[in-house]
Amino acid sequence: MLDKLRPQSIREMVFKKLRQDILRGIRKPGEKLIEGELANSLGVSRTPIREALHKLEQEGLIEVFPRKYSLVIGITNESLNEINLIRALLEPAAAKQAVDHLTDQQLQEMEELLNQSEYYFQTNDIKNLLRVHDAFHQMIITASKLPRIIQVLENMHDYIVRFRISFLSHPELVARSVREHRMIFEATKLRDAEKVEEIFKEHLFGISEYATVALEQNMNIMGELPDEGNDSLFE
Template sequence: MKLNKIKSVSIASEVFDQLRLKIISGELKNGERLVEMELAKYLGVSRTPVREAIQRLEQEGLVEILPRKHCLVKGIDFDAINEIILIRTLLEPTAARVAASKITDEQLLTLKGYLEQSEMFFQLGKVEELMMVHDLFHAEIIKVSGLTRLVNILENLHDYIVHFRYSFLSRPHLVERSIKEHYQIYEALCSRDLDKVEEVFIHHLSGISDYAKVVIEDNIPLNQGNNRTGGLK
């Protein structure tokens, strides 16, 4: 077998990873300008890796390149959200159903602990911590399924999903709803009722469209910056 030597991560990849995370997290807002020369100077690199990184971001649909000018952040739009919702709705209930046939009492205790922490962090208004345990709850169920390829697909969407959660976990009424539905999922898992687990998980994910709206609200283009209150038009 002939293998190629492993090379270190390229500068372009590091630039790409930084910019991608800042766009997905909302730190770089929709409509914000990215200029190669400015980015290169700020990051302390040449323009070439910045150009390569921006081209990769365009392929992922996160920026729009304007020839001989600059590029605009596109960030998360309804198309991206709807695609991710579709993938999650198809895959996560299946993972939960399989998990229900394998889950141990110890793993159920872990999930219960996450639920209790969720309530505590919600009462304390600690969004970062709440997001962490919310994420761990979903991740634990998916992991228990043992469906390696499915787990990998969902992990590849993790950066996007985390940002969704940050947006809606900032809204108390959506947090209360989510915690309640997590308890329903937990109780169904405790009963080891595969059909019920799948049913409540599908119901839980069916509400993601409401969460999608608040993600868009948090990413209104900068030219609408003075009108970032209220709902969608």
């Protein structure tokens, strides 16, 4: 049985819980979601469950069969390709805007994150590697000071959780990612906005190349991903 939810922002908490379970693969494609069962397991009434299911259907993650059940669809190759397209268009533009806003102290913090990522790569510490990779991206995107784009990218991030473990479990891909992060940092330190945007585009293209394969490889992953207490993490 799932943990009972506290009565704080019930509607949003129910939606986030179900959405996260689907995106993390805890609730798998083809699984039936029953309103009454969900309400009992989460300790809430049927109203927030019904609203959450409606939002999940709008997002394409489930299909609702009225007065029967909802069927989990999950992440499809088509949705993942669309997410990568959105990221490829928005994230480099946000990084370009961030160049002039990042402080010298933040640049030092970015360099420390890079040093940590290289260490965790050498020691094959995937969990901490994910953490510092995400922190590196988050720092840059947040510094763009573009709240609408930041919000969109945060929402898109949830969709890539499923293949992050697989991506960073391949040494050649990790080496490429760490190297490109270092290049992004060096260009940022020089305040070369055009170069930062260019490298970011190449970086995301490399990630998108692998996304479909990684999704297929990770269909059965459960419990390996870090807790998503911070909803602002980036690949």
